[in-house]
Amino acid sequence: MIDQLIKMIKSTGAPIVVGLDPMMKFVPEHIKKAAFEAKGETLEGAAEAIWLYNKEIIDKIYDLIPAVKPQIAMYEQFGIPGLAAFQKTVQYCKEKGLIVIGDVKRGDIGSTSAAYAAAHLGRVQVGNNLCAGFDEDFVTVNPYLGTDGVQPFIDVCKEEKKGLFILVKTSNPSSGEFQDRLIDGRPLYEHVGERVAAWGEQLMGGSGYSYVGAVVGATYPEQGKILRTLMPKAFILVPGYGAQGASGKDLVHFFDANGLGAIVNSSRGIIAAYQNEKYKEFGAQNFADASRQAVMDMIDDIMSALGENGKK
Amino acid sequence: MIDQLIKMIKSTGAPIVVGLDPMMKFVPEHIKKAAFEAKGETLEGAAEAIWLYNKEIIDKIYDLIPAVKPQIAMYEQFGIPGLAAFQKTVQYCKEKGLIVIGDVKRGDIGSTSAAYAAAHLGRVQVGNNLCAGFDEDFVTVNPYLGTDGVQPFIDVCKEEKKGLFILVKTSNPSSGEFQDRLIDGRPLYEHVGERVAAWGEQLMGGSGYSYVGAVVGATYPEQGKILRTLMPKAFILVPGYGAQGASGKDLVHFFDANGLGAIVNSSRGIIAAYQNEKYKEFGAQNFADASRQAVMDMIDDIMSALGENGKK
Numbered sequence: 001m002i003d004q005l006i007k008m009i010k011s012t013g014a015p016i017v018v019g020l021d022p023m024m025k026f027v028p029e030h031i032k033k034a035a036f037e038a039k040g041e042t043l044e045g046a047a048e049a050i051w052l053y054n055k056e057i058i059d060k061i062y063d064l065i066p067a068v069k070p071q072i073a074m075y076e077q078f079g080i081p082g083l084a085a086f087q088k089t090v091q092y093c094k095e096k097g098l099i100v101i102g103d104v105k106r107g108d109i110g111s112t113s114a115a116y117a118a119a120h121l122g123r124v125q126v127g128n129n130l131c132a133g134f135d136e137d138f139v140t141v142n143p144y145l146g147t148d149g150v151q152p153f154i155d156v157c158k159e160e161k162k163g164l165f166i167l168v169k170t171s172n173p174s175s176g177e178f179q180d181r182l183i184d185g186r187p188l189y190e191h192v193g194e195r196v197a198a199w200g201e202q203l204m205g206g207s208g209y210s211y212v213g214a215v216v217g218a219t220y221p222e223q224g225k226i227l228r229t230l231m232p233k234a235f236i237l238v239p240g241y242g243a244q245g246a247s248g249k250d251l252v253h254f255f256d257a258n259g260l261g262a263i264v265n266s267s268r269g270i271i272a273a274y275q276n277e278k279y280k281e282f283g284a285q286n287f288a289d290a291s292r293q294a295v296m297d298m299i300d301d302i303m304s305a306l307g308e309n310g311k312k
Numbered sequence: 313m314i315d316q317l318i319k320m321i322k323s324t325g326a327p328i329v330v331g332l333d334p335m336m337k338f339v340p341e342h343i344k345k346a347a348f349e350a351k352g353e354t355l356e357g358a359a360e361a362i363w364l365y366n367k368e369i370i371d372k373i374y375d376l377i378p379a380v381k382p383q384i385a386m387y388e389q390f391g392i393p394g395l396a397a398f399q400k401t402v403q404y405c406k407e408k409g410l411i412v413i414g415d416v417k418r419g420d421i422g423s424t425s426a427a428y429a430a431a432h433l434g435r436v437q438v439g440n441n442l443c444a445g446f447d448e449d450f451v452t453v454n455p456y457l458g459t460d461g462v463q464p465f466i467d468v469c470k471e472e473k474k475g476l477f478i479l480v481k482t483s484n485p486s487s488g489e490f491q492d493r494l495i496d497g498r499p500l501y502e503h504v505g506e507r508v509a510a511w512g513e514q515l516m517g518g519s520g521y522s523y524v525g526a527v528v529g530a531t532y533p534e535q536g537k538i539l540r541t542l543m544p545k546a547f548i549l550v551p552g553y554g555a556q557g558a559s560g561k562d563l564v565h566f567f568d569a570n571g572l573g574a575i576v577n578s579s580r581g582i583i584a585a586y587q588n589e590k591y592k593e594f595g596a597q598n599f600a601d602a603s604r605q606a607v608m609d610m611i612d613d614i615m616s617a618l619g620e621n622g623k624k
Contacts, residue, residue: 023423024437032439041439073420073427077436079445080396087392107454108385108417109484111335115385124389125336127344127353133391142419144456145482146489170457172421177458178504183493188500192490 001137001163002205002213002235005099006260008066014299015259017101017237018061018291019267020089021071022050026272028284031056047081050074053287054089057271058096060288064295067099067137069237069265090136100136101237105167107142107149114152122156138163140215140237143192150199154212158203163211163235168193168227171217171240189223190230197231209235209261216254218246218264225253228261236262242269242298248305259306270294313449313475314517314525314547317411318572320378326611327571329413329549330373330603331579332401333383334362338584340596343368359393362386365599366401369583370408372600376607379411381549381577402448412448413549417479419454419461426464434468450475452527452549455504462511466524470515475523480505480539483529483552501535502542509543521547521573528566530558530576537565540573548574554581554610560617571618582606 009015024032027049035049058068070093075086090100106116120139123130141153141164153164169179169189179189193214200210210233216224218240228236236254240246241264254262273279273294274287282290321327336344339361347361370380382405387398402412418428432451435442453465455478465476481491481501491501505526512522522545528536530552540548548566552558553576566574585591585606586599594602 021424023427036439041441043436043438043443043445046436046438046443071420071424071427073418073424073431076431077427077445078438079431079443080392080399082431082445083395084392105418105420105454106385108383109482109487112333112383112385115335115383115389119385119388119391119394124355124358126355126358126390127348129353131355131358131391133355133389133394142417142454142456144454144479144490145484146486146491148484148486167456170421172457172460174458174460175421177507178456178500179458181495181500181503183495183500188490188493188495191493195489 001099001161002209002211003207005066005235005263006207006209008099009260009263012064012066013303014065015255015263015302016065016295016298017067017069017263017265018065018270018295019069019071019103019265020054020057020271021074021267022053022271023074024049026268026275027053028274028287030285043078043081046078047085050078050082051085051088055092056288057291058093060292061295062093062096062098064292064299065098067101067263068093069101069103071103071267087134090134099138101138101140101165102134102136103140105140105142107145109145109149110152113149114156117153117156121153121162122160138165140165140167142167143195147195154199154202157211163213165213165215165237166192166196166199168196168214169216169220169223171219171244175217190226193227193230196234200231200234204233209233213237215239218250219244221246221250221253228253228256238262238264242266248301251302252305252309255306264302266298270298313411313473314521314523315519317378317547317575318519318521320411321572321575324376324378325615326377327567327575327614328377328607328610329379329381329575329577330377330582330607331381331383331415331577332366332369332583333386333579334365334583335386336361338580338587339365340586340599342597355390355393358390359397362390362394363397363400367404368600369603370405372604373607374405374408374410376604376611377410379413379575380405381413381415383415383579399446402446411450413450413452413477414446414448415452417452417454419457421457421461422464425461426468429465429468433465433474434472450477452477452479454479455507459507459511466511466514469523475525477525477527477549478504478508478511480508480526481528481532481535483531483556487529502538505539505542508546512543512546516545521545525549527551530562531556533558533562533565540565540568550574550576554578560613563614564617564621567618576614578610582610
């Protein structure tokens with residue numbers, strides 16, 4: 001799956017992933033109105049609204065990008081109907097040829113991690129049948145519980161040829177509270193990064209990159225530079241671009257000399273572009289056109305930063 | 313909610329919580345047969361099987377215990393139908409008067425953590441309505457992302473009078489890989505424990521315990537002793553009893569001088585008791601009676617250990 005991701009990054013020329021994190025405040029009024037009329041001001045109505053919103057955005061941007069990253073929390077808050085909209089979104093994106101990174105940040109121990117891995121990447125045995133729950137292509141994983149929390153995800157990836165992005169250094173302001181604390185003179189995130197590199201050796205793609213990648217926030221470019229070196233074969237998923245404050249020039253050191261090795265996420269900067277001053281002329285009716293323009297601008301920003309850095 | 317939990321621990325005389333973590337291999341054949349006949353060998357069939365299994369166990373044990381802890385991964389692996397069985401289980405346990413600790417180990421940043429908190433403890437605004445997704449009483453939270461990952465959960469707890477158990481030292485063999493690493497001469501889990509104590513100050517119950525508790529594995533009694541002192545007002549949820557190897561005597565230092573301050577979880581030791589040598593005379597048909605006996609034996613084991621320690 002990592003090889004497939006790299007192939008699609010090359011064919012689109014876009015090392016970016018769009019975060020499908022639909023908050024109700026992003027959804028234009030006319031869509032909410034239609035959804036609530038159909039299903040009421042209920043969890044079902046909310047789920048319908050985010051599905052309609054997602055679908056229109058996907059239809060307008062799928063040809064520009066290799067992958068999407070739905071954040072499951074934004075669906076889970078609407079209970080079962082919300083999670084059904086998550087599933088429908090995953091399925092629809094796959095039909096459109098997109099790679100789906102489920103941003104689920106799951107992590108537990110032994111058999112429980114195995115159950116999460118089965119839920120999101122694998123299949124479960126029911127009687128004589130094998131059934132898939134959510135069936136994303138990659139998921140994000142929290143490493144706090146150590147190897148026996150992560151290994152069950154790797155085992156499922158081996159079987160299903162799917163991949164992981166493990167949280168190493170997250171993009172939020174207080175990520176340093178534990179992640180930056182020094183252990184033997186080096187921050188915790190470096191120790192986690194080394195472990196990611198070791199875990200990744202088990203499952204290498206033909207591209208030279210591992211199926212086991214890492215999450216490193218765009219808001220920490222210096223740390224990204226160090227982690228790029230510590231985890232030479234780990235693809236890095238980089239959140240924090242745009243709304244969280246990072247821009248193209250902050251990202252160059254996350255990439256390798258061939259302009260590969262990283263994929264940059266933007267969520268609200270793309271899906272809620274029509275609410276930004278820069279794109280407001282599109283209007284709420286044409287919100288998905290604003291998203292398309294924002295994707296093109298993001299690709300330009302990143303590719304020109306990589307170009308200036310002599311990396312492309 | 314922590315005061316309610318303490319009240320129920322006192323009224324039942326049972327500082328224990330039963331983990332409703334239904335794996336298909338625990339579900340007796342006659343229940344699987346009935347479920348698959350009704351719904352097929354599908355995700356729906358699997359979800360029906362675990363719901364029937366849960367219900368029979370709950371009906372037999374609810375009067376003995378204060379709380380249950382469904383592990384959401386075991387439901388999530390069966391996709392949307394599995395999560396609907398999770399929701400039904402949460403709802404049914406609440407109807408039976410049990411406190412429900414959702415073992416979800418969620419954790420993300422800012423608005424994403426807020427969405428998880430809304431999903432599991434709070435409500436979401438849909439048009440003019442407030443709707444609840446899963447509506448547990450407590451959830452478990454992963455602290456790796458730091459304060460701005462945890463604070464949104466605390467904010468929802470304040471509003472809804474609900475509670476948290478934050479992972480500090482987990483029960484699994486490799487929990488030490490990151491959690492035991494020394495920072496300024498002390499293991500990471502102690503730093504997390506201190507932070508849990510500080511977070512908890514924001515939200516104290518009338519009982520003297522905070523709404524913000526901690527998870528500390530029964531398999532690490534020495535660490536439990538230290539953490540009990542570092543977090544004097546945090547209730548400790550203790551997994552790892554029974555199947556994971558700990559017994560009553562390992563647990564005494566997790567409790568305070570009044571026999572409060574901790575609640576011990578057992579999952580497969582209770583729900584799959586009929587598969588243990590000790591309870592096999594019950595047979596698969598009477599699996600829930602075996603669970604009832606296992607609950608009574610667990611209460612005896614823990615209370616006599618607390619008694620011997622002069623704590624009760």
